[in-house]
Amino acid sequence: MAHTHSEGQPRPEGHICCPETTTSHPNDPIPSEPKDILHIQLPPIITEHRPDSLNSSATSLNYTSSSNPESPWTPATEPHVDNEIEELKDEGLVTIASAPHEGPHFPDQLIPSDPEEVKKILGDGGENTRLIEKVCCGEGCCKLEALQLDPESKDYVPVVVPDNDAFRSLKLKLGPLSLDSKLTKILDLPAEVLSFVPITEATAPFESTVQKHPPRFVTPHPPYEVFSAKVHHARELTKAGAEKRTYHFDLDVTDYPEESGTVDFVVGGAIGVCAPNSEELVDEVFDLLGVPRFVRDKQVTLKTTGGRWPTIWGDETPRELTTTRRELLTWCSDLQSYPPSKPLFRVLAEYAHAPNEKKILQYLSSAQGQAAFCDLRTGPHLTITQILNAFPSSQPPLNRLISVLNTLMPRFYSLSQDPMISCQRDGSGCRRIIEMAVTVHETPNWRGGPRKGVGSGFMERVAHKAIAATANGIQPLTLDLRIPMFRGLMANPLAREFCMDGPMMLIGSGVGIAPFRGFVHRRLRSDNVTNKVWVVQGIRDSLLDEIYSGDWGVQEDKIKTIVQSRGGQHEYVQDAVRHQADIVWFLLNALDGRIFVCGSAKGMGEGVERAVVDVVIDKGNLNAEEAWAFLDGKKREGVYIA
Numbered sequence: 049m050a051h052t053h054s055e056g057q058p059r060p061e062g063h064i065c066c067p068e069t070t071t072s073h074p075n076d077p078i079p080s081e082p083k084d085i086l087h088i089q090l091p092p093i094i095t096e097h098r099p100d101s102l103n104s105s106a107t108s109l110n111y112t113s114s115s116n117p118e119s120p121w122t123p124a125t126e127p128h129v130d131n132e133i134e135e136l137k138d139e140g141l142v143t144i145a146s147a148p149h150e151g152p153h154f155p156d157q158l159i160p161s162d163p164e165e166v167k168k169i170l171g172d173g174g175e176n177t178r179l180i181e182k183v184c185c186g187e188g189c190c191k192l193e194a195l196q197l198d199p200e201s202k203d204y205v206p207v208v209v210p211d212n213d214a215f216r217s218l219k220l221k222l223g224p225l226s227l228d229s230k231l232t233k234i235l236d237l238p239a240e241v242l243s244f245v246p247i248t249e250a251t252a253p254f255e256s257t258v259q260k261h262p263p264r265f266v267t268p269h270p271p272y273e274v275f276s277a278k279v280h281h282a283r284e285l286t287k288a289g290a291e292k293r294t295y296h297f298d299l300d301v302t303d304y305p306e307e308s309g310t311v312d313f314v315v316g317g318a319i320g321v322c323a324p325n326s327e328e329l330v331d332e333v334f335d336l337l338g339v340p341r342f343v344r345d346k347q348v349t350l351k352t353t354g355g356r357w358p359t360i361w362g363d364e365t366p367r368e369l370t371t372t373r374r375e376l377l378t379w380c381s382d383l384q385s386y387p388p389s390k391p392l393f394r395v396l397a398e399y400a401h402a403p404n405e406k407k408i409l410q411y412l413s414s415a416q417g418q419a420a421f422c423d424l425r426t427g428p429h430l431t432i433t434q435i436l437n438a439f440p441s442s443q444p445p446l447n448r449l450i451s452v453l454n455t456l457m458p459r460f461y462s463l464s465q466d467p468m469i470s471c472q473r474d475g476s477g478c479r480r481i482i483e484m485a486v487t488v489h490e491t492p493n494w495r496g497g498p499r500k501g502v503g504s505g506f507m508e509r510v511a512h513k514a515i516a517a518t519a520n521g522i523q524p525l526t527l528d529l530r531i532p533m534f535r536g537l538m539a540n541p542l543a544r545e546f547c548m549d550g551p552m553m554l555i556g557s558g559v560g561i562a563p564f565r566g567f568v569h570r571r572l573r574s575d576n577v578t579n580k581v582w583v584v585q586g587i588r589d590s591l592l593d594e595i596y597s598g599d600w601g602v603q604e605d606k607i608k609t610i611v612q613s614r615g616g617q618h619e620y621v622q623d624a625v626r627h628q629a630d631i632v633w634f635l636l637n638a639l640d641g642r643i644f645v646c647g648s649a650k651g652m653g654e655g656v657e658r659a660v661v662d663v664v665i666d667k668g669n670l671n672a673e674e675a676w677a678f679l680d681g682k683k684r685e686g687v688y689i690a
Contacts, residue, residue, distance in 0.1 A: 459503030550640030
């Protein structure tokens, strides 16, 4: 039954009415500034001046949202397949089935898997085929063909599957596959695009920094090199028992080199971190491929036929570089973040010695194995070591394996403070510090237990060393812990739209609240604004998961609303948005109002958008179509920023 407005107008189906609260009067369409707003007043703060090599504090405080055309360009990282899957689900092209459970969503099966059902979805190909390629084969053919075998035949002998835990963890559905099965449209063997050759006597030797810093040819921020930032301090923000662990880092960037124009670290900006694959993971790949230990760190000349790899964002051109095999596996090839590709299975099939393993790998590279391949692409997360363990007879040369792996891309993390006023005193003067927060991302490991993400796993390893040193009375700086980073996205929507005046609401969940701490810190620096700020922070349990509690520089209970999904009232941030409908409506209609949202785009972000639309429907007395059009207009005007 449809909800009705007090005046009798039907509410759109699916609409959630805003409740009547002290900050929500859904039947009052007049935008008005909420009463009893906290006017933040703090004593003046003396700002330390940074060294002349960096912009002065006064200059930094005059930063505006306009981007500098001379600023160095940092390309965005490639989207991961999870985002592509969600887009296809939104289009209604793919359905994911899985057992309900707590925590992250890990689909078990792609439906449909029958050839005829796939053809019903794809029709005659065209645009639908191109859409589903993103999460399916990725190589141009997404129409599977059935195996033409009769399991009842006397000559039918099913293929013997590898007897190991890694293969069983794949949960492959091979159907009536046998060693004699006829497979069609097997992917051609990828071309050999890179090779290793011995260095010559004329080659200048170099000192590898493989365990601390990427090689110089890794350039995610061209034309500038990756900066090695010292870890000044680290601490865990969450409490023991929290479902996700979040760490805070203070990084020393005093000696960060000048770039072009007046580019600097800004409120709401994000730094890029070049995180390596762990030493244990790299050595396991070497072991599985049978690469001798004396070869792993031996200097060689890498020759490529073209492309950007291994530079990340260098020019697309052939290269000759002096490096080591360990450097390339550690810093240049992603071993665990992307789903497997058909070129990978085709290369493994080429070098598999066991007939049954070769057949299965060929099957995954063929039209007949399309359904099983799609299941691997969209099912539980796989790693290169898991696949190599599943097919132990396949030991391709390292250069052949690397050629079909994705580039290891930088990870971006928002700054969690106002970088223009951060300074730490030491014996020689003021050290410039930037702050950031990182939540550890974990997925199930086929060996049991969790598997950590590349970036968050690396950051947690560094944090543990710094925290242990502090506990023993040792300054982390004396350990010379380093984070390879670069000044990355300083013109993203959060940084670009931040203003020093005007009312604003900051909505974040989990670690997404971190950049808003910097927003509040910056607003506290102003003497000529009323500092009307509302913060909505979504967490699971305030006793375990609340980050930066008591660390905002203001009376938090006056400006911040904590929403707990597991503790308290079991609510989400979108519920708080509806409960504060008056404030939301005021900000949407104020000349200088802004609403910032930071969190998961496909979960929390969409929920907040729907809640804002509900506010617009109730307060503006609009239908759903009109409300969405209103919100889209506010996005274009820079009022609603996500």
